[in-house]
Amino acid sequence: MSNVEYSDPRPARVGFDEWMELFDRVPDELIERYHYYGNGEAWSKYLFPPQTFAIYGMRHLRRLKFDNSLAALRMWGFVQNETERLFRARQTGRRVIATMGDLGAVPVIVNSFPHCVAFYPDCIWWTPFAMESRVLFDAAAELGVGDATCFSRAALGAFSKHSYFPNPDLVIASTGASCDDYSGVEQLVESLAPDMLWVEEPMRCDARPARPLEQLLVKEYERVVERMEKLTGHSITEDELREGVRRANRVRKLVARLRELSFRDAALAALEMMVVEFGSLHYYSDMDEWTAALEHLLATAEGRAARSERVLPEDALRVVWVTPPADPLFLTYVEDAGARVVGTEYVINQALEMMDESKPPLAAIAESFMAASLIGTSKARAQSVIQQARRYEAEGVIISGILGGSHCAMEGRLIADYVKAELDLPVLEFDVTSPSREVSRQIGTRIDAFLEVLRSRR
Amino acid sequence: MELIPRATFEQIRQERVEEIAAERQKGAKVVGYFCIYAPVEMVRAAGAIPVRLMRGGHAAEEAGERYLRADACSFCSACMGNFGIDPAYKQVDAVLAVNTCDMMRRLPESIGKHFGIPVFQLYMPRTSEPLPHRVAEFRRQLGLLAGDLGKLTGVSVPDERLESEIAAFNGLRAMLRQTSDTRRANAPLLAGSTMLDLAATAWLLGPVKAVSLIEEVLRMIAARPRPETKRVRLMLGGSMLTEDDRWLLDLVEEQADIVTDILCTGTRWFAEDVPTEGAPLDRLARFYFGRDCMCRRPNRALYECATKLAREFRAEALVYKTLLYCDPYAFEVKRLQQALGLPVLHLDTDYSTENREQMRTRVEAFLETL
Numbered sequence: 001m002s003n004v005e006y007s008d009p010r011p012a013r014v015g016f017d018e019w020m021e022l023f024d025r026v027p028d029e030l031i032e033r034y035h036y037y038g039n040g041e042a043w044s045k046y047l048f049p050p051q052t053f054a055i056y057g058m059r060h061l062r063r064l065k066f067d068n069s070l071a072a073l074r075m076w077g078f079v080q081n082e083t084e085r086l087f088r089a090r091q092t093g094r095r096v097i098a099t100m101g102d103l104g105a106v107p108v109i110v111n112s113f114p115h116c117v118a119f120y121p122d123c124i125w126w127t128p129f130a131m132e133s134r135v136l137f138d139a140a141a142e143l144g145v146g147d148a149t150c151f152s153r154a155a156l157g158a159f160s161k162h163s164y165f166p167n168p169d170l171v172i173a174s175t176g177a178s179c180d181d182y183s184g185v186e187q188l189v190e191s192l193a194p195d196m197l198w199v200e201e202p203m204r205c206d207a208r209p210a211r212p213l214e215q216l217l218v219k220e221y222e223r224v225v226e227r228m229e230k231l232t233g234h235s236i237t238e239d240e241l242r243e244g245v246r247r248a249n250r251v252r253k254l255v256a257r258l259r260e261l262s263f264r265d266a267a268l269a270a271l272e273m274m275v276v277e278f279g280s281l282h283y284y285s286d287m288d289e290w291t292a293a294l295e296h297l298l299a300t301a302e303g304r305a306a307r308s309e310r311v312l313p314e315d316a317l318r319v320v321w322v323t324p325p326a327d328p329l330f331l332t333y334v335e336d337a338g339a340r341v342v343g344t345e346y347v348i349n350q351a352l353e354m355m356d357e358s359k360p361p362l363a364a365i366a367e368s369f370m371a372a373s374l375i376g377t378s379k380a381r382a383q384s385v386i387q388q389a390r391r392y393e394a395e396g397v398i399i400s401g402i403l404g405g406s407h408c409a410m411e412g413r414l415i416a417d418y419v420k421a422e423l424d425l426p427v428l429e430f431d432v433t434s435p436s437r438e439v440s441r442q443i444g445t446r447i448d449a450f451l452e453v454l455r456s457r458r
Numbered sequence: 459m460e461l462i463p464r465a466t467f468e469q470i471r472q473e474r475v476e477e478i479a480a481e482r483q484k485g486a487k488v489v490g491y492f493c494i495y496a497p498v499e500m501v502r503a504a505g506a507i508p509v510r511l512m513r514g515g516h517a518a519e520e521a522g523e524r525y526l527r528a529d530a531c532s533f534c535s536a537c538m539g540n541f542g543i544d545p546a547y548k549q550v551d552a553v554l555a556v557n558t559c560d561m562m563r564r565l566p567e568s569i570g571k572h573f574g575i576p577v578f579q580l581y582m583p584r585t586s587e588p589l590p591h592r593v594a595e596f597r598r599q600l601g602l603l604a605g606d607l608g609k610l611t612g613v614s615v616p617d618e619r620l621e622s623e624i625a626a627f628n629g630l631r632a633m634l635r636q637t638s639d640t641r642r643a644n645a646p647l648l649a650g651s652t653m654l655d656l657a658a659t660a661w662l663l664g665p666v667k668a669v670s671l672i673e674e675v676l677r678m679i680a681a682r683p684r685p686e687t688k689r690v691r692l693m694l695g696g697s698m699l700t701e702d703d704r705w706l707l708d709l710v711e712e713q714a715d716i717v718t719d720i721l722c723t724g725t726r727w728f729a730e731d732v733p734t735e736g737a738p739l740d741r742l743a744r745f746y747f748g749r750d751c752m753c754r755r756p757n758r759a760l761y762e763c764a765t766k767l768a769r770e771f772r773a774e775a776l777v778y779k780t781l782l783y784c785d786p787y788a789f790e791v792k793r794l795q796q797a798l799g800l801p802v803l804h805l806d807t808d809y810s811t812e813n814r815e816q817m818r819t820r821v822e823a824f825l826e827t828l
Contacts, residue, residue, distance in 0.1 A: 144792035149785055175755045176584040180560040184789035187755055198755050200585040200592060203557045219591040377567050404783050409530040410564035
C-alpha cells in the first residue's frame with residue numbers, strides 16, 4: 001500500500017512516549033483506513049496509539065522499544081486488538097475455534113472454512129508479562145498448575161476467566177510429541193471447554209522416513225475437517241482447502257522475506273520480528289488483514305534495505321535466539337546492550353515452512369508440520385541454529401528458557417553442546433523470570449557479560 | 459512382621475544382576491527400559507534380557523545434574539546418574555525408550571550422547587482413543603522395533619517365540635494380580651511396599667523364576683493368621699515410585715495399610731493381560747496402546763481405573779507422591795481428588811533425603827486426620 005500521505009522518519013527504535021508523538025503525526029484518514037474483518041464500520045478500526053492498550057492493561061508497552069514506522073504502528077495496533085477482535089467475531093456470527101498445541105497447522109484448515117476464526121490460547125503466555133500481572137498464573141494455580149512450569153499455563157487461567165477470548169465453539173487440542181506443560185494444560189482445559197477434539201502429533205525420528213507419519217497426520221487432519229464440517233454444516237471442497245493453503249503460504253512467504261531483511265540487513269528489530277513470526281501461527285485471528293499488515297511492513301523493510309538504512313547499528317553483535325522469551329523485554333534489553341538478532345529458533349518453524357501447493361492440501365499441511373522442531377530431537381533443533389548462525393555469521397547464541405518447562409530442562413544443555421562443538425560459539429542460557437517491570441539485575445549482568453565476551457572475540 | 463524382608467529382595471536382585479552380567483559375558487544382550495509401554499515380550503523373544511531401569515536415589519540424581527538441568531524431573535536426572543553408578547544400568551547394551559512424557563521422550567538423546575548406548579525409540583501415539591490409524595501406526599512401530607532388536611541380538615522375533623513370551627508374561631501378570639488381590643481382605647497381610655518389591659523383583663527375574671517366588675509369597679499369606687486390628691486403608695498414586703522410594707511406603711505403613719495403587723511400577727503393570735485373539739504383534743499393539751497413564755490424552759481411562767480400584771479395595775484416602783517437575787502427574791492432583799472424593803496427601807519432592815522428617819510429619823498429620 002502507498003504511504004504518500006505520511007512519510008516515516010529515519011528508522012529507529014523508539015520508546016513509548018516518542019511513539020505517542022509519532023502517532024500524533026499520522027493523518028486521520030490513514031487511521032480510518034485500517035479495519036479488521038474487511039469491515040468498514042467504526043468498531044473494526046484498530047490503529048490506536050500504544051497508550052490505548054497500556055490503559056487497557058498492557059503496562060509493559062511503556063518499557064519496550066518499538067520500530068518507528070507506520071507499518072509497525074499498524075502491526076502493533078492490529079496485534080494488541082486481538083481480544084476485542086475475537087469477541088467481535090462472535091458478535092458478527094463467526095465461529096471461534098481455539099487451536100492448541102500444534103502451532104501453525106490446524107488453523108490452515110480452520111481458516112479454510114467460511115466464517116471461522118482460529119486462535120491460539122497458547123499465545124496468552126505473553127499476557128502476564130505484557131500486563132505485568134500474575135492474575136492468569138494465579139488462576140491456573142487454583143486449578144492445580146503451580147509455578148514450577150511453563151508460562152503457557154496462563155492459557156488455563158484465561159479459559160477459567162472467560163474474559164480474554166469468547167468461549168470457543170470448539171477446542172482442537174494437539175498433543176503427542178509436544179511439551180508436557182502445555183499438554184497438561186490442554187487436559188485441564190478439557191473440563192472447561194464445550195467441545196474438544198484431540199489431535200495426535202507424531203514423534204519424528206530423523207533416522208527413519210517421515211512419510212508414514214505424514215499419513216498418520218493426514219488421518220488426524222481428516223478428523224479435524226470432519227468435526228469442522230459438523231460444526232459449521234459446511235461441506236468443504238478440496239479447492240477451498242487448497243485456497244487455504246495458498247493463503248497461508250502467502251503469509252509464510254512474506255515472513256520468510258522479512259526474516260531475511262531483518263537478519264541480514266537489520267531492516268527490523270527483534271521485537272517486531274517475534275510478533276511477525278508468531279503471526280504465522282494463526283494470523284492474529286484475521287488472515288486477510290494480517291497479510292495486508294505484513295505487506296505494509298515488508299514494503300517498509302524493502303525500502304530501508306534499498307536505501308541501506310538500518311534500525312540497529314551495523315556493528316551490533318550478531319546473536320541467534322533460541323526459544324522465544326516469554327518476556328519481550330529481554331529482546332529490547334539485548335538490543336539496547338548492543339546486539340541484534342540474526343536468527344531465531346522459536347519452536348514454531350512448522351509455521352514458517354512453505355507448503356507444497358501441488359500436493360493434496362492435507363498432505364501438504366502434514367508434510368510441513370513434520371519439520372516442527374518440537375517433535376524431533378534437540379540435535380535437529382541445534383542444526384537449525386547452526387545453519388542460521390553460519391548464514392548470518394552469528395557471534396553467539398542466546399537460549400532463553402523457562403524454569404520447569406519440560407523441553408527447556410532437557411534441551412538447553414544439549415543444544416549448547418552441539419553449537420559449541422560445531423561452531424565454537426559462546427552460548428548463554430538463562431531462564432525468563434516471572435512478570436516484572438524490568439529485566440532482573442542478575443540476568444541483566446549475565447547478558448552484559450556475555451556480550452562483552454562476544455565483543456572481545458572480534 | 460514383613461512377609462519377606464527388604465534385605466531378601468535386595469539379595470535376590472543383586473544375585474540376578476550378577477547372573478545377568480555372567481550371561482552377558484557369554485554374549486547375551488541386555489535391553490534397558492523405563493516404563494510399562496515397553497513390550498518386554500518382544501525383547502525376550504529376540505533373545506535379549508529386559509531390565510527395567512527404575513532406580514532413583516539422591517546420589518544418582520546429583521550425578522545426573524551434570525548432564526541435565528536442575529529442573530529436569532528427578533527420575534530423568536537419576537537415570538543419567540545411574541548409568542555411571544548402578545550395577546544393573548552398567549549391563550545395558552541398548553535402551554528401549556517409549557515417548558510417554560516429554561522428558562522421558564527426550565532422555566534417550568542424552569543417554570545416547572553421553573554414554574554412547576544405542577537407543578531404540580518406540581513412538582506410541584499419546585492420544586488415547588484407539589482409532590484404527592493410530593493403532594496401526596503403533597503396530598508398524600513394533601515391527602520396526604523387532605528389526606532393531608533383531609540387529610542387536612542377531613535373532614529375529616518369530617511368532618511362536620512371541621506367543622510363548624506373551625503366555626509367560628500373562629501368567630506372571632495373573633500371579634501378581636492374585637497376590638495383590640489378597641489385599642482386598644480386611645487387615646491384609648501383604649504390605650504395599652512388599653507388593654511393589656515383589657513386582658520390581660519379578661521384572662528383573664523374568665516370568666519363570668518370578669512365578670516361583672510369587673507362589674512362595676502366596677503360600678506365606680495363606681499360612682499366616684490375619685491381625686485383628688483394623689487400620690486405615692490407603693491407595694498410592696503419582697509419578698513412578700522406585701525402589702529408592704520404599705522409605706516413604708515404610709513410613710506410611712507404620713500406621714496404615716496400602717491396599718492398592720495406580721502406579722506404573724505397581725498395579726498398572728499387571729492389571730490386564732495381552733488379548734488372546736489375533737496375530738501376536740497385533741495383539742501387543744492393541745494391548746500396549748490401550749494401557750492407561752496420566753500422560754495419555756485424554757487420560758480419563760486412568761481416572762476410571764483409579765475410581766474402580768478405590769471402590770473395590772475400599773480405599774479411604776490417597777497418598778499421591780510426585781517427583782519435582784513431573785508435570786503430567788502433578789497437574790492432576792486437584793482433579794483426581796475431586797474425581798475420587800477421597801482425602802489426598804500430595805507429596806512433591808525429589809530424591810533428596812534431607813526433607814524426610816518433614817515428610818514424616820506430613821504423613822503422620824494426614825493419617826491423624828483420617
